Amino acid sequence: MLADMEMLFFAIFLFMSFVLGGVELQGMVGYWGNVQNLAQSVAMIDGKSGGYTTTAENVVDQFCRQQNKNRSDVRVKLTPGASPLEFGTPVEVAIEAPYTFEIGSFITLFTVPVTGVGRSASSYVPGALNVTYTSP
Amino acid sequence: MRLIDHLINDERGSSFLAIFFMLLFMIGCVVMFAMLWSTAMGMRNRAVESYQWFTEASDFAMRAANMAGIVSDPENNEPQVRQYFDGSFTSITQTAARGDEYDPQPGSPFKAPITLTKFNPVNEGDPVPGGTASGPGYVIRITVPVWVGTFPYVGQQTVDVPMSYYAGL
Numbered sequence: 001m002l003a004d005m006e007m008l009f010f011a012i013f014l015f016m017s018f019v020l021g022g023v024e025l026q027g028m029v030g031y032w033g034n035v036q037n038l039a040q041s042v043a044m045i046d047g048k049s050g051g052y053t054t055t056a057e058n059v060v061d062q063f064c065r066q067q068n069k070n071r072s073d074v075r076v077k078l079t080p081g082a083s084p085l086e087f088g089t090p091v092e093v094a095i096e097a098p099y100t101f102e103i104g105s106f107i108t109l110f111t112v113p114v115t116g117v118g119r120s121a122s123s124y125v126p127g128a129l130n131v132t133y134t135s136p
Numbered sequence: 137m138r139l140i141d142h143l144i145n146d147e148r149g150s151s152f153l154a155i156f157f158m159l160l161f162m163i164g165c166v167v168m169f170a171m172l173w174s175t176a177m178g179m180r181n182r183a184v185e186s187y188q189w190f191t192e193a194s195d196f197a198m199r200a201a202n203m204a205g206i207v208s209d210p211e212n213n214e215p216q217v218r219q220y221f222d223g224s225f226t227s228i229t230q231t232a233a234r235g236d237e238y239d240p241q242p243g244s245p246f247k248a249p250i251t252l253t254k255f256n257p258v259n260e261g262d263p264v265p266g267g268t269a270s271g272p273g274y275v276i277r278i279t280v281p282v283w284v285g286t287f288p289y290v291g292q293q294t295v296d297v298p299m300s301y302y303a304g305l
Contacts, residue, residue: 003152004148004151004152004155007152007155007156007159008155010159011155011158011159011162014159014162014163014166015162018166018169022173025173025177029177029180029181032181033184036181036184036185036188037188040185040188040189040192043192044192047192047196088200088223088224088227090227090228116185117185117245118188119188119189119192119228119229120192120196120228121192121193121196121224121227121228123196123199123200123203125203
């Protein structure tokens with residue numbers, strides 16, 4: 001009888017863990033969508049401007065503010081890193097941002113890095129745009 | 137064996153077995169669901185990023201066509217714009233163009249060729265995905281393999297996602 005009750009409680013616990021885990025993972029997938037959109041936006045700006053500009057940095061800053069992240073925790077990797085890029089050069093922007101699994105506001109479980117990759121090609125023509133390059 | 141016999145014949149034992157197998161079944165279901173869900177999310181994410189790269193390559197082709205001054209007559213300039221699209225799409229996705237197929241090269245995130253199924257010139261007012269064309273351009277349609285798996289006796293299977301985009305000015 002006791003074993004039956006134990007197994008019943010375990011079954012309920014298993015089901016609740018499954019639901020909770022699913023909700024947490026769904027949250028992470030949604031966050032990945034945000035990071036991917038950010039990476040693509042930065043790649044598009046880099047493609048048009050021929051490199052990493054202050055406009056792109058402002059977009060990353062805005063993301064950090066909206067997601068309540070420290071800018072130092074969000075890593076931006078550009079390939080190639082040089083600027084300005086020649087017309088037609090492929091641009092790849094990989095953005096790695098931390099995602100924290102938490103229950104409610106008080107229980108923090110653990111943090112995992114989430115990476116989004118944006119791609120574009122440089123359509124920059126020297127002199128066509130007034131841009132200020134910076135480093136991420 | 138004696139323990140199993142005892143469990144089956146005893147009333148409490150059979151109840152224990154019923155709940156035990158129900159638990160095993162639940163764990164199996166949870167594991168199966170988790171695997172299917174992870175695979176589905178992986179496919180969805182690959183489709184999302186592929187679409188973003190595809191639209192970016194298409195827009196680049198139109199920007200290059202605009203700079204070359206060949207946007208206004210899409211029918212006659214299709215080969216040139218297709219060349220721009222091939223160039224940007226292959227460099228962005230790290231593939232090599234072979235006719236209407238784009239074969240993945242080392243470093244490419246794709247595991248099977250991407251297929252170009254449509255590259256049609258359109259003019260202002262023509263029907264395009266999501267409405268009507270706002271100006272001259274092209275409707276481009278590709279099929280992207282978002283998942284590739286190999287099964288015994290069946291061979292390689294892919295999950296392909298078709299995606300369309302209107303690239304215009």
